[in-house]
Amino acid sequence: MNIGEVAERSGIPPKTIRYYEEIDLVRPQRSGNGYRDFRETDLHKLAFLGRARALGFSIKDCRILLGLYEDESRESAQVKAVAEEHLTAIDDKIAQLQSMRETLSHLVRSCHGDDRPDCPILSDLAGKADLPEGG
Amino acid sequence: MNIGEVAERSGIPPKTIRYYEEIDLVRPQRSGNGYRDFRETDLHKLAFLGRARALGFSIKDCRILLGLYEDESRESAQVKAVAEEHLTAIDDKIAQLQSMRETLSHLVRSCHGDDRPDCPILSDLAGKADLPEGG
DNA sequence: ATAAGGCTTCCAGTCACTGGAGGCTCAATA
DNA sequence: TATTGAGCCTCCAGTGACTGGAAGCCTTAT
Numbered sequence: 253m254n255i256g257e258v259a260e261r262s263g264i265p266p267k268t269i270r271y272y273e274e275i276d277l278v279r280p281q282r283s284g285n286g287y288r289d290f291r292e293t294d295l296h297k298l299a300f301l302g303r304a305r306a307l308g309f310s311i312k313d314c315r316i317l318l319g320l321y322e323d324e325s326r327e328s329a330q331v332k333a334v335a336e337e338h339l340t341a342i343d344d345k346i347a348q349l350q351s352m353r354e355t356l357s358h359l360v361r362s363c364h365g366d367d368r369p370d371c372p373i374l375s376d377l378a379g380k381a382d383l384p385e386g387g
Numbered sequence: 388m389n390i391g392e393v394a395e396r397s398g399i400p401p402k403t404i405r406y407y408e409e410i411d412l413v414r415p416q417r418s419g420n421g422y423r424d425f426r427e428t429d430l431h432k433l434a435f436l437g438r439a440r441a442l443g444f445s446i447k448d449c450r451i452l453l454g455l456y457e458d459e460s461r462e463s464a465q466v467k468a469v470a471e472e473h474l475t476a477i478d479d480k481i482a483q484l485q486s487m488r489e490t491l492s493h494l495v496r497s498c499h500g501d502d503r504p505d506c507p508i509l510s511d512l513a514g515k516a517d518l519p520e521g522g
Numbered sequence: 523a524t525a526a527g528g529c530t531t532c533c534a535g536t537c538a539c540t541g542g543a544g545g546c547t548c549a550a551t552a
Numbered sequence: 553t554a555t556t557g558a559g560c561c562t563c564c565a566g567t568g569a570c571t572g573g574a575a576g577c578c579t580t581a582t
Contacts (some may be wrong), residue, residue, distance in 0.1 A: 299514055300512050300514070303511070304512050306487075307490060307512075308484070308487045308491075317509070320509065321509050321513060324504060325504060326504050326506070327503065327504065328498055328499060328500055328502075328503055328504060328505060328506035328508075328509075329502065331498065331508050332500035332506070332508065333500075335494060335495050335498070336495055338491065339488065339491050339492055339495055342484055342487055343488065345484055349443070349480055349481045349484070352442050352443045352477055353477050353481065355442060356442055356443075356473065356474050360470050360471055360474055363463055363466065363467045363470070365463055365464045367462045367464065368462065369459060369460060369461050369462065371455075371461070371466045371467070373463075373467065373470050374452070374455065374456050377439050377452065377456070378431065378434075378435055379431070379434055379435070379438070
């Protein structure tokens, strides 16, 4: 299989697949013409990677997960640990974004947004409390 | 003011302040000895940047916001537009993370996480539906 | 005189790609 | 058979927003 077909079937762009080879996530063989020659197992690996990345796992985590996937004597606890840690990281990010969101939406709501220059958003960023504290 | 004091008072590390100068966000003067010499206005700008960055605004947005801040004839609508766009981007990110979170927490819950090798997390990543669909 | 700490610049690394240039190979068509 | 055009190759550079480290000057205190 050439890279184009693999890209289509795995949903991962050719550039990214080449990058994954560069960092040793996949090791396709080569045809006589120098083209990469992918097997079904390579395709599976790439699809695996695509799903793991879509869940937000880092490349480092993907490497670990792939390793566990290919290790038949793995313990599911190891997989779960990786996933739980990632889940915690996601929760942290969500919390951080929600905190930003709250502050920002407050500010947006308090800004009249017309042709006048006074703006509570800028006042807040400038460090001047300009909003009613009591909410 | 030397960079150390500005760093302390603005909460932005010296490295980052130097970086901000490099990309022309601040333009401190120089003392005879080559040291950066910050004014109060520089400090205010940096504090402004710190707050904007803490709200997740990109450097590009920060540049725009700073420009609006310093433009006394701005219209608050311009500021609000930048903020609203950012708010939308935040909402998108939150939604994406929550979707990941949901899938992932499902998988984590379904994995027994012991010394046995079978693992629904890996099965899912491998593309084999292994979970009860009905929840 | 010396030592510690702060300041300087410059270079490289992070993360996970992505874009583009320049050039080879392959399949189909005139 | 010549020529397109698409697909493939490698290599280099850029993204965003810093961050770490090396090598070296400046200042302050002892």
